[in-house]
Amino acid sequence: MFDIGPIHPESTEPLYRQIAENFKRLIAAGKMAPGSRLPATRELAGQLGLNRATVSAAYEVLESEGFITGQVGRGSFVSCRGGAPAHVESTGNRIDWRKILDHGAIASPAAPASTPLASFASSRPSEFLFPLDEFRATCEEVIRSPEAQTILQLGPPGGYPPLRRYLLERAQAEGVARASDDILITNGCQQSMSLLENLLVRPGDTILLEDPVYLGMKNVFERSGARLAGVPVGPDGIDITALERIAIRERPRLLAVTPNFQNPTGATLPLASRQSVIRIARAAGIIVIENDIYGELAYEGDAEPPIKLLDDSGDTVLLRSFSKLAFPGLRVGWIIGPRPLIERLTEAKQWSDLHADQLSQAVLLRFAESGRLAEHRRRMLAAGRERLHAALDACEKYLPQEARFTRPRGGMSLWIHLPAPLDATELLARAEREGVTYLPGKYFAVSRSDPGGLRISFAGMTPAQIDSGLAILGRISKNELVRSETRERFAEAPAVV
Amino acid sequence: MFDIGPIHPESTEPLYRQIAENFKRLIAAGKMAPGSRLPATRELAGQLGLNRATVSAAYEVLESEGFITGQVGRGSFVSCRGGAPAHVESTGNRIDWRKILDHGAIASPAAPASTPLASFASSRPSEFLFPLDEFRATCEEVIRSPEAQTILQLGPPGGYPPLRRYLLERAQAEGVARASDDILITNGCQQSMSLLENLLVRPGDTILLEDPVYLGMKNVFERSGARLAGVPVGPDGIDITALERIAIRERPRLLAVTPNFQNPTGATLPLASRQSVIRIARAAGIIVIENDIYGELAYEGDAEPPIKLLDDSGDTVLLRSFSKLAFPGLRVGWIIGPRPLIERLTEAKQWSDLHADQLSQAVLLRFAESGRLAEHRRRMLAAGRERLHAALDACEKYLPQEARFTRPRGGMSLWIHLPAPLDATELLARAEREGVTYLPGKYFAVSRSDPGGLRISFAGMTPAQIDSGLAILGRISKNELVRSETRERFAEAPAVV
Numbered sequence: 001m002f003d004i005g006p007i008h009p010e011s012t013e014p015l016y017r018q019i020a021e022n023f024k025r026l027i028a029a030g031k032m033a034p035g036s037r038l039p040a041t042r043e044l045a046g047q048l049g050l051n052r053a054t055v056s057a058a059y060e061v062l063e064s065e066g067f068i069t070g071q072v073g074r075g076s077f078v079s080c081r082g083g084a085p086a087h088v089e090s091t092g093n094r095i096d097w098r099k100i101l102d103h104g105a106i107a108s109p110a111a112p113a114s115t116p117l118a119s120f121a122s123s124r125p126s127e128f129l130f131p132l133d134e135f136r137a138t139c140e141e142v143i144r145s146p147e148a149q150t151i152l153q154l155g156p157p158g159g160y161p162p163l164r165r166y167l168l169e170r171a172q173a174e175g176v177a178r179a180s181d182d183i184l185i186t187n188g189c190q191q192s193m194s195l196l197e198n199l200l201v202r203p204g205d206t207i208l209l210e211d212p213v214y215l216g217m218k219n220v221f222e223r224s225g226a227r228l229a230g231v232p233v234g235p236d237g238i239d240i241t242a243l244e245r246i247a248i249r250e251r252p253r254l255l256a257v258t259p260n261f262q263n264p265t266g267a268t269l270p271l272a273s274r275q276s277v278i279r280i281a282r283a284a285g286i287i288v289i290e291n292d293i294y295g296e297l298a299y300e301g302d303a304e305p306p307i308k309l310l311d312d313s314g315d316t317v318l319l320r321s322f323s324k325l326a327f328p329g330l331r332v333g334w335i336i337g338p339r340p341l342i343e344r345l346t347e348a349k350q351w352s353d354l355h356a357d358q359l360s361q362a363v364l365l366r367f368a369e370s371g372r373l374a375e376h377r378r379r380m381l382a383a384g385r386e387r388l389h390a391a392l393d394a395c396e397k398y399l400p401q402e403a404r405f406t407r408p409r410g411g412m413s414l415w416i417h418l419p420a421p422l423d424a425t426e427l428l429a430r431a432e433r434e435g436v437t438y439l440p441g442k443y444f445a446v447s448r449s450d451p452g453g454l455r456i457s458f459a460g461m462t463p464a465q466i467d468s469g470l471a472i473l474g475r476i477s478k479n480e481l482v483r484s485e486t487r488e489r490f491a492e493a494p495a496v497v
Numbered sequence: 498m499f500d501i502g503p504i505h506p507e508s509t510e511p512l513y514r515q516i517a518e519n520f521k522r523l524i525a526a527g528k529m530a531p532g533s534r535l536p537a538t539r540e541l542a543g544q545l546g547l548n549r550a551t552v553s554a555a556y557e558v559l560e561s562e563g564f565i566t567g568q569v570g571r572g573s574f575v576s577c578r579g580g581a582p583a584h585v586e587s588t589g590n591r592i593d594w595r596k597i598l599d600h601g602a603i604a605s606p607a608a609p610a611s612t613p614l615a616s617f618a619s620s621r622p623s624e625f626l627f628p629l630d631e632f633r634a635t636c637e638e639v640i641r642s643p644e645a646q647t648i649l650q651l652g653p654p655g656g657y658p659p660l661r662r663y664l665l666e667r668a669q670a671e672g673v674a675r676a677s678d679d680i681l682i683t684n685g686c687q688q689s690m691s692l693l694e695n696l697l698v699r700p701g702d703t704i705l706l707e708d709p710v711y712l713g714m715k716n717v718f719e720r721s722g723a724r725l726a727g728v729p730v731g732p733d734g735i736d737i738t739a740l741e742r743i744a745i746r747e748r749p750r751l752l753a754v755t756p757n758f759q760n761p762t763g764a765t766l767p768l769a770s771r772q773s774v775i776r777i778a779r780a781a782g783i784i785v786i787e788n789d790i791y792g793e794l795a796y797e798g799d800a801e802p803p804i805k806l807l808d809d810s811g812d813t814v815l816l817r818s819f820s821k822l823a824f825p826g827l828r829v830g831w832i833i834g835p836r837p838l839i840e841r842l843t844e845a846k847q848w849s850d851l852h853a854d855q856l857s858q859a860v861l862l863r864f865a866e867s868g869r870l871a872e873h874r875r876r877m878l879a880a881g882r883e884r885l886h887a888a889l890d891a892c893e894k895y896l897p898q899e900a901r902f903t904r905p906r907g908g909m910s911l912w913i914h915l916p917a918p919l920d921a922t923e924l925l926a927r928a929e930r931e932g933v934t935y936l937p938g939k940y941f942a943v944s945r946s947d948p949g950g951l952r953i954s955f956a957g958m959t960p961a962q963i964d965s966g967l968a969i970l971g972r973i974s975k976n977e978l979v980r981s982e983t984r985e986r987f988a989e990a991p992a993v994v
Contacts, residue, residue: 066662093782095812097837100697100784127650135649136640143633152632152824153624165563182563187684191850198720200597219848223695282590287597315592327649329855340594351716353688357854358826359636 002039007048010429014437015050019058027067027078038068038076051435119437120469123214123263123412123457124328129383134372135327135363141370142362151358157350158342159185159334160361166369171336176308176318182342184349185356187331189293189321193220193256195348196289196317196335201226205253208246208286210238212415212444212453214263217256217291226253230446233262235406237269240276247284254287260303261294261411264444264455268409271304278311293321293333296377299385300409314338322364324412325377330360384410390463391456391470398474400481405456412459417452418477421484424454430476436469499536504545512547512929516555524564524575535565535573548932616934617966620711620760620909620954621825626880631869632824632860638867639859648855654847655839656682656831657858663866668833673805673815679839681846682853684828686790686818690717690753692845693786693814693832698723702750705743705783707735709912709941709950711760714753714788723750727943730759732903734766737773744781751784757800758791758908761941761952765906768801775808790818790830793874796882797906811835819861821909822874827857881907887960888953888967895971897978902953909956914949915974918981921951927973933966 005022007015026032038044041059045052059076062068069079142148151160158164164183171177186192193216201207203225209217211230221228229250232239238257246252257277259269269277281288290307308318321333335345349355367373391414395405402419418424424440431437441453458466502519504512523529535541538556542549556573559565566576639645648657655661661680668674683689690713698704700722706714708727718725726747729736735754743749754774756766766774778785787804805815818830832842846852864870888911892902899916915921921937928934938950955963 063658066665093779094810095782095784095835097812097835101837101841122651124651127646130646130649132645132649135645139636139640143636148629148632149624149627150826152627152629152826154619154621154820154825161560165566168563187850187854190848194849216848216851223845223848285590285592287592313591315594323651328651329647329649331850331852331854338592338594340598344598348720351687351713351720352691352849353684353828354713355828357684357828357857359860360854360856363856 002044002047004044004048007050009433010426015429015432016054016057016061019044019048019055020061023058023062024067032078034078036078038078040075050433053435054432120456120458120461121437121439122460123324124460125324125380125412126383126460126462128462129380130327131372131376131379134376135367138367138370138372139363142359142366147362151362155355155358157355158346159183159356160358160365163332163361163365166365167334168336171318174309176306177336178314180314180338181336182339184335184342184345185361186333186335186349187353187356188323188328188333189291189319190216190220190333191331191352192319192321192333192335193217193289193291195345195352196254197221197224197226198352199341199344199348200254200287202253206250208243208250208252208255209446210257210262211446211448212264212441212450212455213256213446214258215439215443218444218446221256228446230448231255232448233265233267235265235267237262237267237273238277240273240280243277244280247280247286251284252286254289255281256289256291257307258291258294259307260292261297261408263294263411264413264439264457265406265415266408266411266413267406268304274304274307274310277307278313278316282313282315288316289319290316291319293319293324294411295320296325297381297384297412298410299381299388303410308336317341322373325380326364326367326373330357330364332356332360332364384412384459386463387458387461387466388414390466391458394467394470394474395456398471400474400478402481403477413455413457416454416456417450418454419481420452422477422480423451425451427454427473427476427480430480431473434472434476436472438473499541499544501541501545504547506930507923507926511934512926513551513554513558516541516545516552517558520555520559521564529575531575533575535575537572547930550932551929617953617955617958618934618936619957620821621957622821622877622909623880623957623959625959626877627824628869628873628876631873632864635864635867635869636860639856639863644859648859652852652855654852655843656680656853657855657862660829660858660862661831663862664831665833668815671806673803674833675811677811677835678833679836681832681839681842682858683830683832683846684850684853685820685825685830686788686816687713687717687830688828688849689816689818689830689832690714690786690788692842692849693751694718694721694723695849696838696841696845697751697784699750703747705740705747705749705752706943707754707759707762708943708945709761709938709947709952710753710943711755712936712940715941715943718753725943727945728752729945730762730764732762732764734759734764734770735774737770737777740774741777744777744783748781749783751786752778753786753788754804755788755791756804757789758794758905758910760791760908761910761936761954762903762912763905763908763910764903764912765801771801771804771807774804775810775813779810779812785813786816787813788816790816790821791908792817793822794878794881794909795907796878796885800907805833814838819870822877823861823864823870827854827861829853829857829861881909881956883960884955884958884963885911887963888955891964891967891971892953895968897971897975899978900974910952910954913951913953914947915951916978917949919974919977920948922948924951924970924973924977927977928970931969931973933969935970 007018041052041055045055063070066079068076070076164185168177168183197220201224205226206229207221207226208229208231210233229246231243231246259274261268292306295303308316315338317337319335392407400419404417406415408414425442428440439455441450504515538549538552542552560567563576565573567573661682665674665680694717698721702723703726704718704723705726705728707730726743728740728743756771758765789803792800805813812835814834816832889904897916901914903912905911922939925937936952938947
């Protein structure tokens, strides 16, 4: 029996992280020497009464952070670094890192991007749908081409010129890039947001965000010292009446909006609302950032025209990316906007990291130009449609009758609202014990809290996983509802004395 | 005879940029319609009395920015985008981008990173020294491996785990990473600086930089609203007496120092000075950022031990990168520092751009692990040594006797100080007319201006190019010196009346 210390199933910290942290403490305290063997995952899972995948995830975290080393067929061992003394002799004044780093901390959950569990927690495509053979063929064409030498050399800050040209010409053909527009290649939409924040937002500015909104969007603006104001999102995207009211009251600098298959709700903004966004933004002098990274994932019917295309002024700034369609491990996205803005963003990009990685830019260009991306997209749309339907069917079948959920027509996620008194954060610990994870509403909240809200990201899982995951979530929710009713019944007030 | 408008040889704007800008004006004004042919480079060069390379460079800029399209064997044509009307109909209030973007502009030269001329202006390896066959073999091993699927999926913000582990283990073996340290993979040293600036620097802080210093370093801290104070750099790196004085007077937050083959001077900090840096920083509570991206390029003798290794407190933050040795188009660098700092930087990295590109991380890891990087480094050291000697010999041979220059023992650049009244900025226009470019001292100045200073980056050129480039620079300098003496002799004051 191996004692790894206390595990708190009721904590919001995922179980696998708790296990990993406990091991780190044992290693740091010298209770597990370098080279010593960790218990087998099956053994420890049995002992703790947990799913084996939870223990494996903990070991993966420890390995990725260098605390342990896995040896195929032999097990996992404490690495030399992990076992080295935690403190070094220090002479003179040490820098007090905790104190220096104390202010300005960004609120972030247990990084879902790196979560190794199969889960509803991450809005990314399934790696089992990656067209590996096509990727390999594309890559070989690129590295064997005479361009290889240019790709490997330092490039221009605006992006790999052939990719810039390709994307700009396509955007022009689509009508979203005007003669007054230009393009900047970034490391994906997150960097696009970050560069815009850096350039356009000053402390004290008010920024309008959808509420709920993707946590990466919230965090990027939070660090600028701006005031975030949420515009409520319903099944039809942001509430236009609320937007108009807030725009007049707050005189915001900027509105970030995701009109297609918004993260986390999956909502789509109707054409009339898109036109209203332009009208309101124009009247109040608000910069509109249109985040369209899910736009190509329309499973039902056609997508509505982008705000950028409808906006005659040309002032809308459009963000797109390859990451939701193709290979998110290759970090390439782009910004299309008025030339003076793109010029300054390109300068900011140069001093941020010189330019985006050119190998991935060239590979993604070739992937697109060769027609493989379009072919892959067709398969992704079929797979996404199947997953969306599996999720909607399962919500219908398993969730408590009083639960509400959005009905997206594309994208990667939907939003569930569990009936009171259910709390999605509290429920998560219980769900994780049964191998189901998701992100509760608190991570997406801007101005309104929605304790019953949670995001289900369905794109990365199989229809069968979606069905069984939502079955578990449904069962837990129903049980908890019954239990809370029982509690209420017996929690009557004492007699007045 | 094709009229492209006025060219000003005496301007500090490089000639190729002037030509490009003139073409843009013609296109924007509708004087060159979409599809119309540009004059052949040879023809226009002859007409303007310029080097053909200058005109080609202008065309490359225009092409990279999408204004023109090149067709092999047919020439260059105005692209459709370039020829479209420059203004679109606008209804309602337009965003006044110029006004919004006016404040906080970063001072930057005509982006040397994207300069397509063979020149002394960019500190990057020559693409002709890239081991293309080895790169291709490495890339194929990576994409054919079972890891491909993982690489293409979204990864952890700290970096591709096998690369993190590899680099951290090597750093531990070298003694620069302690048990209290951790590592973050970034998109190269520029992003490392940018993340550190974002996390550690607040408006009003004082930042100590070497003077002169790499302009990317200066620009990254300038945008934070910090006060930059320069510590003079001589042939033996930063002046320790000055550092001590400034540290006491200014109570700076942070010192960024490049102890090996500093950019732009090529200077190396002796062991005793490294120890003094630690002593002074410790006494004043200054965070030391050690930029060691040139450290592996020691052409003469061994490099001195890194400050990070000498610093018992473990507080020094070490920056390294693959870019100066291997393939700068693949953007991968790393930060080694105290774990609490790395934790927060990793969080900042996530909200900046999620994580570094994984394909390039995996390719560079394989390149290193396979031994190909070490082999390539040997060839790069031989080539670098040859280029350094060519540069030093040419400086000796061609520069005016009164000129001074540094004698680096590694790296990519050296610093020339031309005697008064020569001005390196004024001389540049003349040099560019003869096909020689460099960056004048003004771009590197922090607190002191050095009108006679200029950086010669020799690593990207052949020994023959270095020799002939410096021969031209020497001849121009000597002629200009003679001319200024003549001017002085005849510029006597008029008789007093």
